Amino acid sequence: MSDSTVALAEPNSAFGKYHFLLRRLHSLSGIIPIGLFVCVHLFTNAQMILHTLFGVNPATGESYFQHEVNFIHAMPALELIEYALWASIAFHAVLGFVYIFNSKWNTTQYKYEANYRYTMQRVTGIIAIIFIFFHIATLRWRWDIGGFWYTPFWGHGGELADNSTIGMGDMKHVPMSLPYTAYALQFHWVVLAFYVVGVLAAIFHWANGLWTAAITWGLTITAASQKRWGVVCWALGIGLTFAMTAALIGAMTYNFKDMTVDQKTVFTHVLPQDQVTRFLGEGVTKADFPLEAIMEKAEH
Amino acid sequence: MSTKTFKVKVKRQDEAASASYWQTFDVDYTPNMNVISTLQKIAAKPVTADGKDVAPVVWDCGCLEEVCGACTMVINGRACQACSTLVDELLEENPVIQIEPMSKFPVVRDLWVDRSRMFNNLKRIKGWVPTDGTYDLGAGPQETQEEQDLRYAYSRCMTCGCCLEACPQFTKDNDFMGAQSFAQTDYFNSHATGKLLADERLDVIMGPGGISDCGNSQNCVQVCPKELPLLTAIASVGRQATIYSIKRFFTGKK
Ligand code: HEM
Ligand code: SF4
Ligand code: SF4
Ligand code: FES
Numbered sequence: 429m430s431d432s433t434v435a436l437a438e439p440n441s442a443f444g445k446y447h448f449l450l451r452r453l454h455s456l457s458g459i460i461p462i463g464l465f466v467c468v469h470l471f472t473n474a475q476m477i478l479h480t481l482f483g484v485n486p487a488t489g490e491s492y493f494q495h496e497v498n499f500i501h502a503m504p505a506l507e508l509i510e511y512a513l514w515a516s517i518a519f520h521a522v523l524g525f526v527y528i529f530n531s532k533w534n535t536t537q538y539k540y541e542a543n544y545r546y547t548m549q550r551v552t553g554i555i556a557i558i559f560i561f562f563h564i565a566t567l568r569w570r571w572d573i574g575g576f577w578y579t580p581f582w583g584h585g586g587e588l589a590d591n592s593t594i595g596m597g598d599m600k601h602v603p604m605s606l607p608y609t610a611y612a613l614q615f616h617w618v619v620l621a622f623y624v625v626g627v628l629a630a631i632f633h634w635a636n637g638l639w640t641a642a643i644t645w646g647l648t649i650t651a652a653s654q655k656r657w658g659v660v661c662w663a664l665g666i667g668l669t670f671a672m673t674a675a676l677i678g679a680m681t682y683n684f685k686d687m688t689v690d691q692k693t694v695f696t697h698v699l700p701q702d703q704v705t706r707f708l709g710e711g712v713t714k715a716d717f718p719l720e721a722i723m724e725k726a727e728h
Numbered sequence: 729m730s731t732k733t734f735k736v737k738v739k740r741q742d743e744a745a746s747a748s749y750w751q752t753f754d755v756d757y758t759p760n761m762n763v764i765s766t767l768q769k770i771a772a773k774p775v776t777a778d779g780k781d782v783a784p785v786v787w788d789c790g791c792l793e794e795v796c797g798a799c800t801m802v803i804n805g806r807a808c809q810a811c812s813t814l815v816d817e818l819l820e821e822n823p824v825i826q827i828e829p830m831s832k833f834p835v836v837r838d839l840w841v842d843r844s845r846m847f848n849n850l851k852r853i854k855g856w857v858p859t860d861g862t863y864d865l866g867a868g869p870q871e872t873q874e875e876q877d878l879r880y881a882y883s884r885c886m887t888c889g890c891c892l893e894a895c896p897q898f899t900k901d902n903d904f905m906g907a908q909s910f911a912q913t914d915y916f917n918s919h920a921t922g923k924l925l926a927d928e929r930l931d932v933i934m935g936p937g938g939i940s941d942c943g944n945s946q947n948c949v950q951v952c953p954k955e956l957p958l959l960t961a962i963a964s965v966g967r968q969a970t971i972y973s974i975k976r977f978f979t980g981k982k
Contacts, residue, residue, distance in 0.1 A: 447936045447938070447940065448934040448935070448973065451940035531943060534894070537894075538894050540947060540950050542944070542945055542946035542950075546943055640944040642963075643944050643966060644940070644942075646966035646967020647963075648963055649960055649963045650959075650960055651959050
């Protein structure tokens, strides 16, 4: 038979020339910038359960979790880190989709455990990118999705629902991290379900990715070593699942009555009255928390 | 006198460019048949179950003892060798035996496929040991039993294509080389004399369609009829590629 039956990519095309490099950068971008970040992020969030367990720190009047958030916000070059993360996620996701379209899943025919994980690696990658997008869109860019999935707070402060002349910048000193996360999750079960699915997908994707990466880079050469490393990756995945569970319990059990007076001021002025009633009880209104007090503090 | 028969459903295709279609045949049963002898019976009496005279089914074979790989086809959904697949075992799982050509290689006719993509890849990775010289090269170096065992396992590959048929990364319209090429790369790169061409092999294996396109589904090792240690082959070529790319980066070659 002639050679013409063999389809060969153009080795001199940009994709061909840097083929190996791109593939290895894809692997690296998954392990270090994105993967390590997801790991640290889950660990930090797990500390939301500290509020459920220990309440507020009597010294500062803040939740213990807030301490961790303040730590992240105080990190040097935070914006640089944020852009670097975006760049690696975009790079990893774009190449990920190229790879997905260049292959053909076949779990219906070949029902092997590793083959299911191969397919799951691709499915969870797609779920993860959808989840990450909505997660950031709602918590960071403050999008309102379907009227039930949104976060009415911006960064550390809040924006006022009424037409007050006070801008959100004026309330930047009021830490809202735990209340806003808890609010987003407690608002509707759909949000909670999406978080569970999205975070589990990301955890599986990273843990299984670490397992395949050890083959990709040639660390685990024998079947026995791949099995051993698989146990380590499973343990990591289970550990991160515990961290996720702790974070969700923390957010779901958060009692908004524990908020500081400043936080309650932001909360009542930002949210519609029915939500204020739902989370702070009958009869509480924004009139109980005058904005002036908060403004005075901001000036000092 | 009634003889026992069984049904065989064959996926047929008249020529490379034409569409495929299914035909069912009733085949007389005799004990200890394999799929090749089944196909021989169909060739001797090419009449479908509904009585239509048709052209005999075409297939490829060579050794008839599972060492050449030529008779590889998809039988009851699994890629395997027609010569070593036994009818009695197939009838135990299903009363109708279903036979199709491999789906990842171009069909020449009926069950006969063109496996030249694999042979071309063997040429590309220089699947040989360079022994020709103008003088006697002398005896080869000593090898440990362990090295010999691994390479003996690699040497069993019969270029059948089962590993590629089952591979989710290997499709008709991409250029992935697949586990068979990686195993042979490790085979020759781990040979004391074959090593002389190791860098040239890695240059190819690190290009498009090479080792970095493997998605680690490990189907290949599950289906390989010769039980090649393909997990080791893939990871070991990955390791060689890692080391070689660092070396190449710092020595400035290319
Ligand atoms: C939560 C964020 C993500 C993390 C932590 C992550 C991490 C990883 C890791 C560590 C690998 C293993 C690389 C290797 O085997 O060498 C990997 C592979 C992969 N990722 Fe991601 N990834 C993420 C998001 C995504 C997204 C959004 C997509 C796009 C749909 C994606 C698609 C893929 C694909 C297709 C592979 C398999 C590549 C291959 O085996 O050739 N990932 N990922
Ligand atoms: S491990 Fe790699 S070569 Fe083997 S079947 Fe999976 S993708 Fe194909
Ligand atoms: S590695 Fe195994 S399945 Fe693949 S071509 Fe060789 S013998 Fe066949
Ligand atoms: S005829 Fe050689 S393997 Fe079947």
